[in-house]
Amino acid sequence: xxxxxxxxxxxxxxxxxxxxxxxxxxxxxxxxxxxxxxxxxxxxxxxxxxxxxxxxxxxxxxxxxxxxxxxxxxxxxxxxxxxxxxxxxxxxxxxxxxxxxxxxxxxxxxxxxxxxxxxxxxxxxxxxxxxxxxxxxxxxxxxxxxxxxxxxxxxxxxxxxxxxxxxxxxxxxxxxxxxxxxxxxxxxxxxxxxxxxxxxxxxxxxxxxxxxxxxxxxxxxxxxxxxxxxxxxxxxxxxxxxxxxxxxxx
Amino acid sequence: xxxxxxxxxxxxxxxxxxxxxxxxxxxxxxxxxxxxxxxxxxxxxxxxxxxxxxxxxxxxxxxxxxxxxxxxxxxxxxxxxxxxxxxxxxxxxxxxxxxxxxxxxxxxxxxxxxxxxxxxxxxxxxxxxxxxxxxxxxxxxxxxxxxxxxxxxxxxxxxxxxxxxxxxxxxxxxxxxxxxxxxxxxxxxxxxxxxxxxxxxxxxxxxxxxxxxxxxxxxxxxxxxxxxxxxxxxxxxxxxxxxxxxxxxxxxxxxxxxxxxxxxxxxxxxxxxxxxxxxxxxxxxxxxxxxxx
Amino acid sequence: xxxxxxxxxxxxxxxxxxxxxxxxxxxxxxxxxxxxxxxxxxxxxxxxxxxxxxxxxxxxxxxxxxxxxxxxxxxxxxxxxxxxxxxxxxxxxxxxxxxxxxxxxxxxxxxxxxxxxxxxxxxxxxxxxxxxxxxxxxxxxxxxxxxxxxxxxxxxxxxxxxxxxxxxxxxxxxxxxxxxxxxxxxxxxxxxxxxxxxxxxxxxxxxxxxxxxxxxxxxxxxxxxxxxxxxxxxxxxxxxxxxxxxxxxxxxxxxxxxxxxxxxxxxxxxxxxxxxxxxxxxxxxxxxxxxxxxxxxxxxxxxxxxxxxxxxxxxxxxxxx
Numbered sequence: 001x002x003x004x005x006x007x008x009x010x011x012x013x014x015x016x017x018x019x020x021x022x023x024x025x026x027x028x029x030x031x032x033x034x035x036x037x038x039x040x041x042x043x044x045x046x047x048x049x050x051x052x053x054x055x056x057x058x059x060x061x062x063x064x065x066x067x068x069x070x071x072x073x074x075x076x077x078x079x080x081x082x083x084x085x086x087x088x089x090x091x092x093x094x095x096x097x098x099x100x101x102x103x104x105x106x107x108x109x110x111x112x113x114x115x116x117x118x119x120x121x122x123x124x125x126x127x128x129x130x131x132x133x134x135x136x137x138x139x140x141x142x143x144x145x146x147x148x149x150x151x152x153x154x155x156x157x158x159x160x161x162x163x164x165x166x167x168x169x170x171x172x173x174x175x176x177x178x179x180x181x182x183x184x185x186x187x188x189x190x191x192x193x194x195x196x197x198x199x200x201x202x203x204x205x206x207x208x209x210x211x212x213x214x215x216x217x218x219x220x221x222x223x224x225x226x227x228x229x230x231x232x233x234x235x236x237x238x239x240x241x242x243x244x245x246x247x248x249x250x
Numbered sequence: 251x252x253x254x255x256x257x258x259x260x261x262x263x264x265x266x267x268x269x270x271x272x273x274x275x276x277x278x279x280x281x282x283x284x285x286x287x288x289x290x291x292x293x294x295x296x297x298x299x300x301x302x303x304x305x306x307x308x309x310x311x312x313x314x315x316x317x318x319x320x321x322x323x324x325x326x327x328x329x330x331x332x333x334x335x336x337x338x339x340x341x342x343x344x345x346x347x348x349x350x351x352x353x354x355x356x357x358x359x360x361x362x363x364x365x366x367x368x369x370x371x372x373x374x375x376x377x378x379x380x381x382x383x384x385x386x387x388x389x390x391x392x393x394x395x396x397x398x399x400x401x402x403x404x405x406x407x408x409x410x411x412x413x414x415x416x417x418x419x420x421x422x423x424x425x426x427x428x429x430x431x432x433x434x435x436x437x438x439x440x441x442x443x444x445x446x447x448x449x450x451x452x453x454x455x456x457x458x459x460x461x462x463x464x465x466x467x468x469x470x471x472x473x474x475x476x477x478x479x480x481x482x483x484x485x486x487x488x489x490x491x492x493x494x495x496x497x498x499x500x501x502x503x504x505x506x507x508x509x510x511x512x513x514x515x516x517x518x519x520x521x522x523x524x525x526x527x528x529x530x531x532x533x534x535x536x537x538x539x540x541x542x543x
Numbered sequence: 544x545x546x547x548x549x550x551x552x553x554x555x556x557x558x559x560x561x562x563x564x565x566x567x568x569x570x571x572x573x574x575x576x577x578x579x580x581x582x583x584x585x586x587x588x589x590x591x592x593x594x595x596x597x598x599x600x601x602x603x604x605x606x607x608x609x610x611x612x613x614x615x616x617x618x619x620x621x622x623x624x625x626x627x628x629x630x631x632x633x634x635x636x637x638x639x640x641x642x643x644x645x646x647x648x649x650x651x652x653x654x655x656x657x658x659x660x661x662x663x664x665x666x667x668x669x670x671x672x673x674x675x676x677x678x679x680x681x682x683x684x685x686x687x688x689x690x691x692x693x694x695x696x697x698x699x700x701x702x703x704x705x706x707x708x709x710x711x712x713x714x715x716x717x718x719x720x721x722x723x724x725x726x727x728x729x730x731x732x733x734x735x736x737x738x739x740x741x742x743x744x745x746x747x748x749x750x751x752x753x754x755x756x757x758x759x760x761x762x763x764x765x766x767x768x769x770x771x772x773x774x775x776x777x778x779x780x781x782x783x784x785x786x787x788x789x790x791x792x793x794x795x796x797x798x799x800x801x802x803x804x805x806x807x808x809x810x811x812x813x814x815x816x817x818x819x820x821x822x823x824x825x826x827x828x829x830x831x832x833x834x835x836x837x838x839x840x841x842x843x844x845x846x847x848x849x850x851x852x853x854x855x856x857x858x859x860x861x862x863x864x
Contacts, residue, residue, distance in 0.1 A: 059745070085747035097742045099735055110735050113728050114747040122728040125546045146857070168746065288656055343841055348656045349602050353797070353840045356790060360833025368827045478667065485660065520671045527664040530657045531649055 268503020293477025299456025591764025613769025639766020685780025
């Protein structure tokens, strides 16, 4: 339902002049980016455009060479990744990264545990289990709660990642190529899931699958060679010449 | 003796130590550079080299020079063969996982060390140097054999450098070090290279030991200090960098010798081990190594 | 708390082990009596190592310095400051914890092989420091505990029954603590750090701090074992701070089962008697240590109880946390 009542800043996330060099290569080049609260935004672009680098900068996995990241009105540029997660930014990996030896439920419990731990006192196990089961049910993995995460099919592991994201109850959920490797059926279910999640969180989505992008995104940002090439509503982007050239020519 | 000559004497002693250390540490460095594993049993290969040298020399009683020459050839070969067997049977099965390899080589350390204890015994036994005269310098006489050790080590290092940079085998080794997957794509037999490098590293340790055993004595625990010093050298010089290894060996060998003569050897060792730790924490690439990925 | 010690198979098993160990003292011959007391104290050392290595994946090669800190902290306090049992124990424990936090804070900035080497170097430096201050520590020779200091609230620690019971007490505390960690959310975090550090970080966990916490608990148990060992068995010597005492806990944990609460006890017990029997016919008993390490890492990396737990599936996880 509606988000928890807090100072819902109109702009949840903002970057100014965000830049990242890798030796001689500039992966992200002076990007100004704004993400309003509650929006579903997709980031698209040809391979090597800097999409994953960009969201890595947002989530804190890598440091910027220059520029600033502001989240919910606060400058988070200096914060480490785990601190940003605590602030409400959740990231699901491009290449599935879960705890293979643990059960699906335990994976999600871990996500919720951090959030609910005050100082040294953690929440009761029963509460964590209930939260985990709820998140698993939402993504459709309820029957597989006890299974070892490593034994799940690839598609289910992807969903587990999303469940973990939910367990964090984030304000911003960043999904990095979430539908890669999923069947059409799974993708359709996924689109519904994201629409549901977007009622509570702002969603930032990197995607190659245009069907998913057009179906979900309220606005689209196009990156090319580290710069913002275009930004706007899906129909505008679809009609944009520069975007066509970048995808066809690149 | 005045300070000057005393310092020269200390420096010569340091140089002998540095020479042997350079050869020994080079073995460890090559193994890490190409295979990306740490061989904790390296010191025991060194010790084996010395013990086998004693054994060969005592078998060939004719003349110490012949015995020494035989040892110089036979000992590294035996140690190399043993290392190759260990590599095939243990390390390959572990898939060269870095942590598992360290545990396994610790096991090998104890097996080798204690096997020698059971057969060779706990005594330290001397080996006759091949020639035994002193060169008369203006201030003191110095063992010609020790000078020979320094010269031999330099030759050996040059030989290895030449082999690495000018021969096909050396090229294959360097390619494997640089990028294992690409080397495979170029039909370089990576597994054979690994086996060869591991054996060669052990042989270098053995060679260093054969050179030094007429100066020290052969004892089953003599692998401990060379291992520690080799570690220090390789890490400070930069894991995988040959130039760094040699340079660090010279620095550490010389300073260890000099400090031990003038100050407490224990304190020198404490400082050296702490420096290694801090180098790993704050400058993991050492002096010349590449930044880890 | 209720959740951790809930009445199920696992709790029953561990309680049973404790009861058996306590009762054993009345059935053992003198020789085994002191052995089991020794094993229980060393098992505390191993359980500490298990928290760091088995659960959190920190392969330290320097734990001898934590054991040694406890041993020498207590021993030197007794020898030079006439501090008896309880006081000496606390001083030893405090010394170990302080050293753990200090060394850990630096060493944990590295990982994997580098971490192994850094911990090894720190331990080596600590060992050499014992020699450097040889006039107090008597280096390799060591010193015997002043008898008068080996008391605990009026009871003579030299007395076999007292000694065994105190050793048991320490063991019980460490076992219960390990059990609690393994079954709690904290244990889950440690395992997460071991399994997938990156993921743990991206779930909001301060991985560095978690590792330091694991190491501190580990060092505390190791230091407690060290302090107790001196007090109970009367001798303080540099050999206990040598590299071997960094390898032993690794071996004991690997053999019994890394990441299993009862693993360390089993491993310590097995290796103790294996070495005992072997030294009966050769001085080269360390050969057995070496061979065991190689065999374990090659064929049984999960150790005895680790393999058992795996085979038992879900039930295994409940019985053998």
